[in-house]
Amino acid sequence: MILLGPVTHGQVSFLIGFITTFVAWIYSEYLVFKNNSISSKVRDSDVGLAEAESLSVKEDDRAVLLDGGAIKPSPYGARIPPSFSNLLRFIMLEESFLIENRMLLRAACEFGFLLAYFYICDRTDIFESSKKSYNRDLFFFLLFLLIMVSAITSFKIHLDKSPFSVKPLLFLNRHQTEEWKGWMQVIFLMYHYFAAREIYNVGRVCVAAYVWMTGFGNFSYYYVRKDFSFSRFAQMMWRLNFLVFGCCIVLDNSYMLYYICPLHTFFSLTVYGFVGILNKYNEIRSVIAVKFLACFLIVIIVWEIPGVFDVLWKPFTFILGYKDPNRLAEQLPPMYEWHFRTGLDRYIWILGMLYAFYYPTAEKWIEKLDEAKLKRRILIKTTIVVTSSMAAYLWYEYIFKLDSITYNKYHPYTSWIPITAYICIRNVTQSTRSYTLLVFGWIGKISLDTYISQFHIWLRSNAPDAQPKLLLTIIPDYPLLNFMLTTIILMAASYRLSELTNTFKTAFVPSKDNKRIMYNMISGGAIMGILYSLSFVFLKVPPVLV
Structure with a gap:
């Protein structure tokens, strides 16, 4: 080996x-x-x-x-x-x-075995590699096949069952958002596996939607529950970074290689700060308005004024700096990747919070609309669908069709259009917002784990910090059988990693026990210090003996 x-x-x-x-x-x-x-x-x-x-x-x-x-x-x-x-x-x-x-x-042993499998697949020659190959017919055949099978086997109507009544769920319910993440993750994964460059702009919208959900979901939680405890914050950080931290150690990769993780971590921190600072005044609408205005101004200053971003983020180069070994000839600065990724979605997280803030108002309006007379209800909902469809079409015709470089210039200012259109059309009736495909919902629940795992047990880079340009090949000369087998392993491993992450979170980051969390953090630091000290001994002693 x-x-x-x-x-x-x-x-x-x-x-x-x-x-x-x-x-x-x-x-x-x-x-x-x-x-x-x-x-x-x-x-x-x-x-x-x-x-x-x-x-x-x-x-x-x-x-x-x-x-x-x-x-x-x-x-x-x-x-x-x-x-x-x-x-x-x-x-x-x-x-x-x-x-x-x-x-x-x-x-812990199961987690270790899975990370060892990551290493074996991506850092040894036990398995072979193959080049990515894009075929539009095959790509869309597999995508539509998955959709049809999911619709036949996992179509479900979710109802809000209370002690006194049974009614359809409200818009943007948890089942729907999980399914939404599943849809996007499937597209995201297939884009990577088949190198489907022609849907690059679709991938950009999917990432924007994930960031929008970060703003929407975190704002909703903090604003409604008013839970700014350290334990809640630590649990959120654990879920976002536990697996990626292990991969960075075992695979010797930079944090920014898995850019979704630092991206969501950063925007989660900003939402936490937005709602948490002066949180006792959040019920005053003028205070919230000032906070939103301050967010927009900060983003404009940092990302729109040249030079400000570099000065502000330079101290964090040690953790957010990244250079792809395959692009060293381009002489890109270490913070280029972080600037590019955050810049693409610099506004959408704020819009996610804004939508969450007005969610109760929209909820009441939808309830009144559902109780309105049939003709009025049909007229208003038809208007919503037509308007949303027209906006999505115009965005598609004049923005989405642009080449990737040009599109990226418009993306930060226009990504909200397809996201809003999708939300409006998906939730226009009681039926449409209550139906989901469970398969996509299940994938949505493990989307973070599948995103990280794909780099090493589905795709392959063969070198530290390199982008996964190759495919892991367990069954040579049979690309479809190999795709099937590696995909099964990917989904099974991702599910187990999600479960294990929650297991360790329960054990080491308990709810409402800040003292215990601090003890565990210090103990974890001590263990890492001991292990690293031993590693220096093991790596230094053999050369000395020789």
């Missing part, structure tokens, strides 16, 4: 941590097996009634002790008390600690 890249300290640290965790998990499984065997023998032996009652009492006492603490077990059986002693208990392989955290250790 040949490694297609240098061995880094991060990779060695990951390997040390993975081996340690794997040994601890195997030992915990052995302990559970041994305890179950002993319990079985005790139950099957001629134990006196008094002894049996005594044993039962001891087991009940142990259960009370486990359940009586301040920290409850996670749904996966893991208990991580806010104490640094856990680190020592883990290192010492304390039996009670390993048994209590057996499922969490198992999840």
